[in-house]
Amino acid sequence: MRLHRPDAYRLLGVSPRAHAETIRERYLALSRIYHPDRAGGSTSATEAFQQISGAYKTLSDAAEREKHDRELGMRDPLRFAEDTAAERAVHVLDQAASNLRGRRRLPAAKTGRDLRVKVAVPFARALLGGELPVSVEYESHCDRCDGSGSERASDDPSCHVCDGHGQLRVGLRRESRQCAFCAGRGRVILRPCLDCGGEGRRKVQRTVQVAVPVRCRDGALLRVRGAGEHGQHGGKPGDLVADVRLGADPLLTLDGDDIVCALPLSLAEAVLGGSVDVPSLEGIERLRIPAPVSSGQELRVPGRGAPRGKGGRGDLRYRVEIDVPAATGSQVRAAVLALEDAVGAEGWRRRGAFRAAVARRREER
Ligand SMILES: [Zn+2]
Ligand SMILES: [Zn+2]
Known part of the structure; x- marks a missing residue:
């Protein structure tokens, strides 16, 4: 909502055809409300008073008033005619009736923003x-x-510029703009x-x-x-x-309705079995490793995966990855060679089966 800075007439709440005397009366009436000595000297009341005084200064000087009117684009020669006694009477009555402090419209209830x-x-x-x-x-x-x-809201005057609406109708199309004098509140906070x-x-x-x-x-x-x-x-x-x-999980991934977790094991754990701490959707669990397990083999915990659309849950699958020692010192080397010997050619099940398959393929060619 764009703000609309009221012109001097609107600031004083007078007609552009108002007589100098009407303007003066209006200014004095408004001063009684907004003068810093009366309003307690708060910033908002002081600002309101300054705006009103500025508007009065402009309109009380014939040359300044004419300049202001030209800036507003007013070309109606009638404007400079002095208003009639009847019009003045209406202004004075209107002023008395509104009493400035007494009239307050309550703005419509507004639902809070999402x-x-x-x-x-x-x-x-x-x-x-x-x-x-x-x-x-x-x-x-x-x-x-x-x-x-x-x-003290009960002391605040209703805004005379927008007549308590908080909005001003401006321009030829009468577009609605927020009143800058009261910041759209419809009343001025003293x-x-x-x-x-x-x-x-x-x-x-x-x-x-x-x-x-x-x-x-x-x-x-x-x-x-x-x-x-x-x-x-x-x-x-x-x-x-x-x-x-x-959020992503560094250890768990979703595979359909299953949860998959890579599970690195040492050679000893893979060969001899045991139990290790593992992550699950619920937290940390103890998982039993049957002996022996091989890389790529999955240890499945049924019903602990992701909830399925039609009820129940998928599985939780731990995929074994046998870790290879990063250290290759002489001791490790000796131990690995000793293991190779101890297991023997027949003992490496997957490696033995693979080599046999390759040998068969060579014979077939
Ligand atoms: Zn507050
Ligand atoms: Zn206003």
Whole structure:
């Protein structure tokens, strides 16, 4: 919403045809409200007073007023005619009736804005679902002033520039623009709230529990009703919309409905078996290694994979990778050669089968 800086006539709330005396009366009436000595000297009241005084200074000087009118693009010669006694009477009556302080329109209730936040959902949580605490910073209703922005809202005058609407109709098309004099509030805050400085809203941090569905996808939008920004003037709060960014897991990957984890084992573990700590979707588990296992062999834990669409869960598969020693010192070398001897040609099952297959192929050619 663009702001509209009111011209001098609008600032004083007088017709462009107003008589100098009408303008003066209006200025004096407004001074009684906004003069820093009366309004307590707050910045907002002082600014309002300065704007009104500036407008009066312009309109009370015939040459300045003519210049101002030319800048506004007013060419109507009637404008410079002095207004009639009847018009003046209307102005004075209108002024008395509005009483400036008494008339206040309550703006319509406005639903709070939705708050959209990017949320990193950990791998396991995205698959299993559940509550995810999300910390959000948002604008909240100020409790001290109850959202009015004013220390004493009952003392604040209704804005005479926009007649309490907060909006001005401008130009030939009568477009709606926010009134700059009251910043769209419809009233002028004489003493801004000490907590929020007149905003009526404050930034606060809050933790919201977001319900993550089972098998949540990257880019999913999760809505938490009523956890968005506060409504204004009694309006309902908006929603929190969590934009899901799926986190990767350095150890676990998804394969259909199964979860796969590479499991490096030492030669001794692979040959002799034992048990090792392994990750799962739920945390850390103890996995029993049957003896012996070979590289590429999978140890399957049924029903511990990802939830399936039609109920139940896939499997959790640990894929064995036999690790080769990084150290090749003389001791390691001697031990490996001793192992080679001890196992013998027949003892290496996969290697023996592979060599036999290659030998058969050579004979067939
Ligand atoms: Zn406040
Ligand atoms: Zn206004």
